[in-house]
Amino acid sequence: MKQFTSVHDVKDIDKLVADALAAKANPFANKKLGENKTMGIIFLNPSLRTRLSTQKAARNLGMETMVMNFGGEGWNLETEDGVVMNGNNQEHIKEAAAVIGQYCDVIGIRSFPSFEDREKDYQEKILKDFIKYSGRPVVSLESATRHPLQSLADLVTITELKKVERPKVVLTWAPHPRRLPQAVSNSFAEWMNKADVDLVITHPEGYDLSPEFVGNAQVTNNQDEAFEGADFVYAKNWSTYEPYGQILSQDPSWTITEEKMALTNQGKFMHCLPVRRNVIVSDGVLDSDSSAAIQQAGNREWAAHAVIQEILRGL
Amino acid sequence: MKQFTSVHDVKDIDKLVADALAAKANPFANKKLGENKTMGIIFLNPSLRTRLSTQKAARNLGMETMVMNFGGEGWNLETEDGVVMNGNNQEHIKEAAAVIGQYCDVIGIRSFPSFEDREKDYQEKILKDFIKYSGRPVVSLESATRHPLQSLADLVTITELKKVERPKVVLTWAPHPRRLPQAVSNSFAEWMNKADVDLVITHPEGYDLSPEFVGNAQVTNNQDEAFEGADFVYAKNWSTYEPYGQILSQDPSWTITEEKMALTNQGKFMHCLPVRRNVIVSDGVLDSDSSAAIQQAGNREWAAHAVIQEILRGL
Amino acid sequence: MKQFTSVHDVKDIDKLVADALAAKANPFANKKLGENKTMGIIFLNPSLRTRLSTQKAARNLGMETMVMNFGGEGWNLETEDGVVMNGNNQEHIKEAAAVIGQYCDVIGIRSFPSFEDREKDYQEKILKDFIKYSGRPVVSLESATRHPLQSLADLVTITELKKVERPKVVLTWAPHPRRLPQAVSNSFAEWMNKADVDLVITHPEGYDLSPEFVGNAQVTNNQDEAFEGADFVYAKNWSTYEPYGQILSQDPSWTITEEKMALTNQGKFMHCLPVRRNVIVSDGVLDSDSSAAIQQAGNREWAAHAVIQEILRGL
Numbered sequence: 001m002k003q004f005t006s007v008h009d010v011k012d013i014d015k016l017v018a019d020a021l022a023a024k025a026n027p028f029a030n031k032k033l034g035e036n037k038t039m040g041i042i043f044l045n046p047s048l049r050t051r052l053s054t055q056k057a058a059r060n061l062g063m064e065t066m067v068m069n070f071g072g073e074g075w076n077l078e079t080e081d082g083v084v085m086n087g088n089n090q091e092h093i094k095e096a097a098a099v100i101g102q103y104c105d106v107i108g109i110r111s112f113p114s115f116e117d118r119e120k121d122y123q124e125k126i127l128k129d130f131i132k133y134s135g136r137p138v139v140s141l142e143s144a145t146r147h148p149l150q151s152l153a154d155l156v157t158i159t160e161l162k163k164v165e166r167p168k169v170v171l172t173w174a175p176h177p178r179r180l181p182q183a184v185s186n187s188f189a190e191w192m193n194k195a196d197v198d199l200v201i202t203h204p205e206g207y208d209l210s211p212e213f214v215g216n217a218q219v220t221n222n223q224d225e226a227f228e229g230a231d232f233v234y235a236k237n238w239s240t241y242e243p244y245g246q247i248l249s250q251d252p253s254w255t256i257t258e259e260k261m262a263l264t265n266q267g268k269f270m271h272c273l274p275v276r277r278n279v280i281v282s283d284g285v286l287d288s289d290s291s292a293a294i295q296q297a298g299n300r301e302w303a304a305h306a307v308i309q310e311i312l313r314g315l
Numbered sequence: 316m317k318q319f320t321s322v323h324d325v326k327d328i329d330k331l332v333a334d335a336l337a338a339k340a341n342p343f344a345n346k347k348l349g350e351n352k353t354m355g356i357i358f359l360n361p362s363l364r365t366r367l368s369t370q371k372a373a374r375n376l377g378m379e380t381m382v383m384n385f386g387g388e389g390w391n392l393e394t395e396d397g398v399v400m401n402g403n404n405q406e407h408i409k410e411a412a413a414v415i416g417q418y419c420d421v422i423g424i425r426s427f428p429s430f431e432d433r434e435k436d437y438q439e440k441i442l443k444d445f446i447k448y449s450g451r452p453v454v455s456l457e458s459a460t461r462h463p464l465q466s467l468a469d470l471v472t473i474t475e476l477k478k479v480e481r482p483k484v485v486l487t488w489a490p491h492p493r494r495l496p497q498a499v500s501n502s503f504a505e506w507m508n509k510a511d512v513d514l515v516i517t518h519p520e521g522y523d524l525s526p527e528f529v530g531n532a533q534v535t536n537n538q539d540e541a542f543e544g545a546d547f548v549y550a551k552n553w554s555t556y557e558p559y560g561q562i563l564s565q566d567p568s569w570t571i572t573e574e575k576m577a578l579t580n581q582g583k584f585m586h587c588l589p590v591r592r593n594v595i596v597s598d599g600v601l602d603s604d605s606s607a608a609i610q611q612a613g614n615r616e617w618a619a620h621a622v623i624q625e626i627l628r629g630l
Numbered sequence: 631m632k633q634f635t636s637v638h639d640v641k642d643i644d645k646l647v648a649d650a651l652a653a654k655a656n657p658f659a660n661k662k663l664g665e666n667k668t669m670g671i672i673f674l675n676p677s678l679r680t681r682l683s684t685q686k687a688a689r690n691l692g693m694e695t696m697v698m699n700f701g702g703e704g705w706n707l708e709t710e711d712g713v714v715m716n717g718n719n720q721e722h723i724k725e726a727a728a729v730i731g732q733y734c735d736v737i738g739i740r741s742f743p744s745f746e747d748r749e750k751d752y753q754e755k756i757l758k759d760f761i762k763y764s765g766r767p768v769v770s771l772e773s774a775t776r777h778p779l780q781s782l783a784d785l786v787t788i789t790e791l792k793k794v795e796r797p798k799v800v801l802t803w804a805p806h807p808r809r810l811p812q813a814v815s816n817s818f819a820e821w822m823n824k825a826d827v828d829l830v831i832t833h834p835e836g837y838d839l840s841p842e843f844v845g846n847a848q849v850t851n852n853q854d855e856a857f858e859g860a861d862f863v864y865a866k867n868w869s870t871y872e873p874y875g876q877i878l879s880q881d882p883s884w885t886i887t888e889e890k891m892a893l894t895n896q897g898k899f900m901h902c903l904p905v906r907r908n909v910i911v912s913d914g915v916l917d918s919d920s921s922a923a924i925q926q927a928g929n930r931e932w933a934a935h936a937v938i939q940e941i942l943r944g945l
Contacts, residue, residue, distance in 0.1 A: 342666070343666050358703070361703060361704055361705060362703070362704065363698070363703075363704040363705065363721070363726065363729065363730075364729055366696075366698060366703065366704070367670065367696055367698065367729075367730065367733045367734075368732075368733055370696050371668060371694075371696070371733045374668075374694050384702075384703060387702055387703075492716045492717075588721070588725050588729060589705055589720045589721030589722075589725065589726075590721070590722075590725060591715040591716065591720070592708070592713065592714075592715045592722050593712075593713065593714040593715060594714060594715050594716050598711075598712060601725075602724075608725065609725070609728045609729065609732065612725075612728075612729040612732055613729075613732035613733075615732075616732070616733055
């Protein structure tokens with residue numbers, strides 16, 4: 001694997017899930033693989049799970065890691081081409097990426113959308129420029145439109161917990177006080193379209209995700225109907241795709257509660273975290289045995305492990 | 316040892332001091348002990364000595380370390396139960412702790428008091444929630460009311476420097492321009508109560524520490540009297556316990572000077588650092604051979620080493 | 631080598647360049663040298679290249695590394711002697727350096743000039759205090775007046791790329807919107823004075839560097855004349871030395887363009903990065919094969935490697 005930016009970079013998702021589960025069972029089996037190799041873990045935005053799980057996975061594989069926070073520790077990056085750089089941005093992404101590529105064998109990078117321009121966000125310019133100018137395999141640690149390490153961890157979790165061969169998986173919008181990216185939702189939908197599940201997406205009117213991510217999922221504005229017989233309920237807020245980046249609703253009737261979970265087939269509650277308690281989901285659901293959120297977070301390590309391992313094998 | 320949050324977690328403080336001194340003599344003797352184990356070192360507040368000495372100690376023991384600054388690198392944590400999280404806090408401590416517990420075998424956490432509510436600070440909610448929800452052994456890197464790694468390093472230093480079997484140790488308040496926690500002073504008093512020393516606490520009127528920490532110490536508002544014949548003078552500012560978090564005095568006559576040290580039995584000056592020169596203590600004292608402050612700081616590594624080693628043995 | 635703060639700390643620069651090139655060819659040959667040794671990498675100012683290349687180099691040599699950002703992660707440092715510390719600075723550099731020296735075998739430190747007082751900046755008080763009070767070998771990661779790891783990497787790059795025994799090297803001022811230190815320019819001039827090159831410095835009137843750094847270089851205010859037959863063009867902005875820290879010109883005619891590079895002997899363009907595109911240098915030059923900027927950045931790792939290796943040998 002030369003890069004990991006979406007499900008489309010993965011030849012065989014079943015094998016990747018199997019690799020993650022094998023790593024979970026035996027974390028240090030491939031500690032020689034990354035010897036004398038360094039992973040640069042670069043954050044243009046905050047992170048907890050990704051920060052820790054990616055470091056951990058790289059070290060399980062014997063790699064050195066270097067974590068850097070742009071902004072706080074370095075400089076502001078310019079991403080436009082041809083610009084006269086006499087403003088606040090001290091370094092162009094072309095140089096930053098190329099320089100990081102000098103020191104790192106593999107690069108992980110997190111960069112959220114700007115919400116200034118949908119087309120630009122959806123072109124994934126920062127991620128693509130990092131790939132282009134660093135000359136190294138790049139792992140997305142969440143980009144403007146996708147969070148593939150999260151989605152892989154989600155699929156690992158579903159694989160561990162499913163009680164039927166082809167579970168019903170519901171991706172449901174839930175309210176949130178801030179304008180959030182579509183990345184986690186896009187990415188989850190994209191992965192579930194490739195997995196052996198029945199995917200239903202439910203959200204209030206006006207919250208349709210981009211068709212390229214919705215794929216073959218069934219879409220409904222009726223959350224209760226969607227929850228009927230669900231094996232997994234994946235909750236996430238996102239702001240609107242069209243018009244871009246709006247908050248149309250904060251309707252608390254979309255919050256996931258124990259009453260709603262009762263509609264499911266003893267379904268598992270899933271969320272990528274961080275989660276706003278009693279906004280996205282009630283304390284009752286999150287603190288119950290039906291919540292898989294911590295298990296998902298734990299599986300982030302094994303998802304990263306499987307991906308970095310595959311990239312190391314391709315070096 | 317399953318946690319290290321106060322002297323009460325230690326079965327045998329003499330043995331822990333001996334372990335620290337053995338580590339100082341031979342730092343890499345137990346480098347196999349922590350192999351394939353990871354320590355998460357989490358800061359909700361700034362740190363220099365703790366940050367570096369804890370990393371160093373964990374690595375002496377062969378552990379991997381992951382350092383994370385909340386706020387700067389992650390998000391603001393919600394610590395109240397049952398709250399509707401539609402404000403500024405993005406993640407609840409329940410999830411944050413549980414997630415960090417997924418990636419780390421041992422967790423160190425620093426969290427200062429809020430000064431908003433004495434009862435809440437003294438309940439050590441953040442530290443206790445980390446223990447409860449992470450499911451991992453937790454080492455306090457200074458909490459709202461205690462700084463036990465500092466106190467252990469202090470006891471190691473006293474053990475190294477004492478010239479009599481049972482030295483006289485004076486904990487003295489000293490002036491400071493800001494409202495400081497009682498943690499270092501509480502913790503030092505608590506440890507000295509368990510150690511083979513005569514403890515005297517001196518401070519201006521109104522600065523009494525909580526009785527649970529004062530223990531059997533002799534307390535006086537007469538600093539000169541306290542210093543008479545002292546073998547060790549431990550200076551520290553703290554704000555008031557009752558009423559909570561007030562600055563009642565900045566009286567420079569409480570600053571530790573060479574004249575005052577002359578009252579002692581050629582006593583050693585101690586401070587946990589950082590120290591405000593010529594406010595807490597004169598340049599003359601701090602730059603003299605009677606200051607043990609740098610030795611104390613150095614012993615932070617060996618205190619952390621002994622504690623982490625004990626925790627690794629209990630895994 | 632006991633410290634690396636300028637070219638004057640180096641006994642044999644040819645050997646150091648050779649060591650850097652040997653490390654580049656065989657990065658892990660001396661991985662035992664730094665075993666059980668720790669390098670503290672301390673930033674009082676932002677950094678990308680230095681941050682990553684120094685970590686990488688230390689780890690190539692088998693060292694542990696601890697990176698710390700003052701300000702963000704620690705406290706503000708007081709650097710004046712004898713001051714009553716009742717203001718914003720929480721810790722004196724005397725204690726900070728001594729404490730870091732307790733935990734680290736080698737210390738790297740970055741500290742930019744304050745621009746408040748030229749004499750103070752040029753005395754390198756912070757760097758010298760770190761050396762004095764830490765008691766450890768100190769590597770400058772850029773100080774108020776010099777950036778010797780950059781200059782060594784520059785010399786390594788010139789050594790790799792030169793087509794004649796004694797190349798013509800031009801250090802040229804270029805415009806920039808902010809007041810920048812003289813450190814990179816001073817340091818480059820100082821190293822080139824010791825190297826087997828013909829050094830020409832060109833800048834607008836009023837931008838003369840301190841004579842101690844200019845040395846035997848030829849100086850001209852005519853950039854075109856300077857570029858004639860140049861093998862290397864090293865561009866850098868700096869603010870004035872006399873009067874100190876002024877911006878006298880932002881004249882875009884000093885920007886390095888393809889037309890200007892055409893005056894040279896197929897010269898290589900060099901810059902330490904970060905670089906302001908189309909202010910310091912045109913996109914055309916920076917994106918052409920004549921730019922050595924990324925190679926320079928890559929050589930930072932090998933410069934740091936050679937220096938740390940030499941220091942480890944002297945421990």
